Amino acid sequence: MSATIEKTTQQTAQSLTLRDLVKTYASRGRESVTAVKGINLAIEPGELVALLGPSGCGKTTTLRMIAGLETVTSGSIKIGDREISQLPAAKRGIGVGFESYALYPPLSVRDNLLYGLKARKVKGAEKMVSSISERLEMDDLMDLRPAGLSSGQKQRVALARALVRNPPVLLLDEPLSHLDASARNRVRRELKVLQREFGYTTIVVTHDQVEALSLADRLAVMDGGVVQQFGTPDEVFDDPANLFVAGFVGEPQINVVPGIARLHEGRVRVEIGSGAGYLDTVVTGVAEGARVTVGLRPQDCSLTARGTGGPGGLAATVAYFEHLLEFGLATSTVAGIEEGLVVQTPAEEDFDTEQEVTVTAAAERVYLFDPDTGERLR
Ligand SMILES: Nc1ncnc2c1ncn2[C@@H]1O[C@H](COP(=O)(O)OP(=O)(O)O)[C@@H](O)[C@H]1O
Ligand SMILES: [Mg+2]
Structure with a gap:
């Protein structure tokens, strides 16, 4: 693919530490739901961690709390030594690639990608955007408007938008789920290469074990709002902590x-x-x-x-x-x-x-x- 991207705004990688993180959703007239029941994770600077678990196990809730899109019921979230759990989302310095994140409808894909960079007067923004879009195979999308995109294309735009911000911490929620199989494999490889080049400390949420195993330095296998095991793919496969992990990771089962x-x-x-x-x-x-x-x-x-x-x-x-x-x-x-x-x-x-x-x-x-x-x- 293309040459290495110029790291005009290279950041030093930061650790991300979750301690006893809890989220209870309380809604009037209904029983409250504790979606996240005390998560502890110490993620190394520049590490890529996959949060892997079945639907409803609390993956998105965990990511939204880190991003500042959801309040924390209790517990701590640190980037480096800095406690961020009470900061507004915009002050956390986190890039998020959530599907639900709206693009600006009147702007082209290119201008959507450039928008935040230009606002911050980032040098080399155009070059950065064209380089990342080339590597995510989005060249043919750049002049389109969001309304004309398929769900898989929107997903790639959301991923590109998170990447061009060059954040110290990157959070991706099911970033490849709408891509067809061959595009998914290629974008997955490119995502891993970009993550390595830039050194973002990254959490990728997925329910797909192949995606988790191929991307992650370490896996956090979740079930029922709890991390069941945190380890390298080999550790999780060779030394499962419990029956849930043994059954969830490994194919054939x-x-x-x-x-x-x-x-x-x-x-x-x-x-x-x-x-x-x-x-x-x-x-x-x-x-x-x-x-x-x-x-x-x-x-x-x-x-x-x-x-x-x-x-x-x-x-x-x-x-x-x-x-x-x-x-x-x-x-x-x-x-x-x-x-x-x-x-x-x-x-x-x-x-x-x-x-x-x-x-x-x-x-x-x-x-x-x-x-x-x-x-x-x-
Ligand atoms: N805004 C909300 N209000 C109430 N319950 C919620 C809300 N968001 C998620 N939940 C519940 O929290 C649990 C975890 O959801 P979620 O974090 O989306 O799981 P996952 O991303 O692993 O599929 C589920 O039982 C879900 O129904
Ligand atoms: Mg989810």
């Missing part, structure tokens, strides 16, 4: 089946199904005979023809085999287990329906969870 803990040489062997066998784990903190919930990622399981496996493993029968391009997916039944166990298999291997197999997994990849709370057992 993690298998979740009931099991019984059996102690063996100080560690838990988990018995699964009726007479199907067991899997070794590295868990030590569970009592003999305890009911547990077992999480097994399809990528972490192996299938072998019955009888050729070593000790351990679960006897299973292939119910359904899908040969995809880069791998296969074998859905297998285990005696006494309702759920089919999905196993990802190497591309060069084939399995037949009704074939008798053994399912194995490395001990450290067999996750156990408390069946009542969903918390990880270690």
Whole structure:
């Protein structure tokens, strides 16, 4: 694409720290809703964090509080050492790319992008705007008026407008949701490159795990107004804090089946199904005979023809085999287990329906969870 953008207004990157952040929406005549229930996040200067979670979990509310578009019920928001939670939005020095942000209808896209920069007499504004618009593939939109734009085009304009302001902190709420698949991949890559070049401390809200995994230095996985886990994509995938995180991150989705803990040489062997066998784990903190919930990622399981496996493993029968391009997916039944166990298999291997197999997994990849709370057992 184009040359590196001149950093005429380069800022030093700033940290963003949320402490015990709470938002309760109180509305007359209706029950109040606590949408955000005490969020703590320490985001490093220049870091890109994805807030990932299902619809209604409080992502937008969190972003709006940081931006100053929503009052804070309690808690603190700091940029660097500066407490901003009580400042008006315009004084926070935050760029927001919210879809709901209105563009000025009488102005062209170009003039919309230039508007704030010219008001602040930013040097090199024209060059900055044309460079960013080129990189977001918006050249053909620049002379149009907002009313003539599709939702995907409006979204790119909103993103460009947030970027040209060159803020120390950038907040983006579902910035790519209306783009078609190929444009989304390209704009996503360009967004990441621009973020790196400029060093904005950035939060991107998304419910799409591919988007989160590809963009983020760290993920904050949210559910029910609470951050369930904050870590690098690898940490979240390899070491999920609870059943929610394990189920939300990972494709194909993690298998979740009931099991019984059996102690063996100080560690838990988990018995699964009726007479199907067991899997070794590295868990030590569970009592003999305890009911547990077992999480097994399809990528972490192996299938072998019955009888050729070593000790351990679960006897299973292939119910359904899908040969995809880069791998296969074998859905297998285990005696006494309702759920089919999905196993990802190497591309060069084939399995037949009704074939008798053994399912194995490395001990450290067999996750156990408390069946009542969903918390990880270690
Ligand atoms: N202005 C509001 N008044 C009352 N409840 C709201 C308001 N905005 C959001 N909520 C509620 O707060 C919760 C979180 O919403 P939101 O932050 O938009 O979630 P997300 O962006 O993760 O989908 C939801 O239950 C939603 O219905
Ligand atoms: Mg939202």
